[in-house]
Amino acid sequence: MLSKDTLIEEFRAIGVEAGDALLVHSSYNSFGGVEGGPQTVIDALLHVLGAEGTLIMPTFNFDFCKGEPWDVRETPSHMGIITELVRKDPRSRRVFHPIYSFAIIGAQAEFLTRERYKSSYERNSLFGRLRALDGKIMVVGLSYNDSMTFFHHVEELEGVDYRYLKTFTGLVTDEDGNTYEDSFQMLARDIEQGVETMVDPMGELAEERGLIKAWQIGEADVKLMKANEIYEFTAREMRVNPRLLYEIKDE
Numbered sequence: 001m002l003s004k005d006t007l008i009e010e011f012r013a014i015g016v017e018a019g020d021a022l023l024v025h026s027s028y029n030s031f032g033g034v035e036g037g038p039q040t041v042i043d044a045l046l047h048v049l050g051a052e053g054t055l056i057m058p059t060f061n062f063d064f065c066k067g068e069p070w071d072v073r074e075t076p077s078h079m080g081i082i083t084e085l086v087r088k089d090p091r092s093r094r095v096f097h098p099i100y101s102f103a104i105i106g107a108q109a110e111f112l113t114r115e116r117y118k119s120s121y122e123r124n125s126l127f128g129r130l131r132a133l134d135g136k137i138m139v140v141g142l143s144y145n146d147s148m149t150f151f152h153h154v155e156e157l158e159g160v161d162y163r164y165l166k167t168f169t170g171l172v173t174d175e176d177g178n179t180y181e182d183s184f185q186m187l188a189r190d191i192e193q194g195v196e197t198m199v200d201p202m203g204e205l206a207e208e209r210g211l212i213k214a215w216q217i218g219e220a221d222v223k224l225m226k227a228n229e230i231y232e233f234t235a236r237e238m239r240v241n242p243r244l245l246y247e248i249k250d251e
Contacts, residue, residue, distance in 0.1 A: 001033040002218045007044035014138075014215040014224045018050035021108050021135035023126075023227070024057055025148070026082045030141020032219030038082045042089075046105065054106030056130070057083040058149070062099060065186075069171035069179070070098035077103070095126055098172050099186055100149070102126050108133055119156065119165065119185040127153035131227050141220040144203030150227065151199045151245055154234045156187045162195045162246055163187045194249040202244040206233055 002010075016022060024045065028038045036043075045055055059077035064070045072094050077083040086092055087103040093113045095102040100120040104112050111133075117124045127150055130137075139147045155163055166188040173179045189195040203223075206212045211233055212225045237244055 001035045002031055002040075003035050004040050004044050004047075007034070007041060007217070008047055010215070010217040010222075011044060011048045014217075014222060015213055016045070016048050016136070016138070016224065018048065019052040019107075020049055021054040021106075021112075021130060021133040022049060022056060022138060023102075023130055023135060023150075024055065024082075024138045024140065025142055025146075026057075026080055026139075027141035027220070028081050030220035031217065034218070038085055041082055042085060049106060052107050054104060054108040054112070054133075054135075055086065056112065056126070056135075057086040057103045059083050059087045059094065059101045059103045060099065060149075061101065064098035064170050064172075064184075065168050067170060069173070071173035071179075072096050072101070072175055073173065073177075077101075096172075096174065097125075098170065098182075098184055099168065100126070118183070119187070121149075121153040121156040121187055123157060125153065127227070128157075131231060135227050137225050137227055137230070139223040140217075141222070143200055144223075145198055145200045148199050148203055150230065151202060151234060152187055154231055154238070155245065158235050158238065160238075160242065160245075162190050162193060162242070164190060189246065196247050196249050197245075198247040199245050202234055202237065205237065205244060206230060209233070 034040050058079045061078050092103045092105045093109040095113050096116045165185045169183040172182050211229050212223050215222045
């Protein structure tokens with residue numbers, strides 16, 4: 001069983017620092033056991049980040065794409081127990097996006113949530129603002145393909161021919177309880193071309209090149225990277241070989 005003190009020590013060892021803006025994709029069960037449960041993981045991360053740091057958790061929910069309404073105050077995260085606990089934390093603020101929302105605790109929460117952008121991965125999205133803060137991304141116990149939504153941010157800004165902007169319209173409810181119809185966009189894969197998301201090769205290449213630090217915490221494989229470094233690397237490598245980010249089904 002991992003203790004809070006052990007988690008603090010290990011998060012620091014992999015490279016998390018006080019004052020960081022840190023986006024965390026997580027599988028709680030991958031740790032193999034934590035004293036006090038998932039809240040201990042949150043507490044350890046906040047301790048390492050300190051008063052000037054910022055913890056960012058994805059609280060994605062794809063039901064809006066199926067016609068379900070979304071409420072910034074109540075709609076739960078589909079991204080695991082750690083993310084849901086951060087969403088429900090009274091200290092957190094949530095990005096207003098019915099598909100790709102984030103729950104945020106810390107010094108930069110207001111900066112990261114102030115703009116209601118429409119396209120999931122655009123320049124002014126959470127991903128772009130994370131880069132503006134020279135932030136980091138941590139992946140806990142997940143493959144790159146099951147975590148690194150950031151790669152789609154690179155695809156949208158750099159431009160690709162195997163994805164296109166798709167609009168979803170539905171009911172959203174804001175922080176004041178106002179419900180109205182609105183539309184949001186997502187850079188969707190071209191299903192007619194048989195495009196399947198497969199970003200593991202890009203992540204593995206970045207790891208080989210030393211841009212991603214790999215670590216073991218308990219039973220979890222943990223990765224840490226700087227968002228700006230990964231952006232620049234991905235933008236360069238995708239021009240050489242775009243198949244590092246996708247595959248064609250049944251090809």
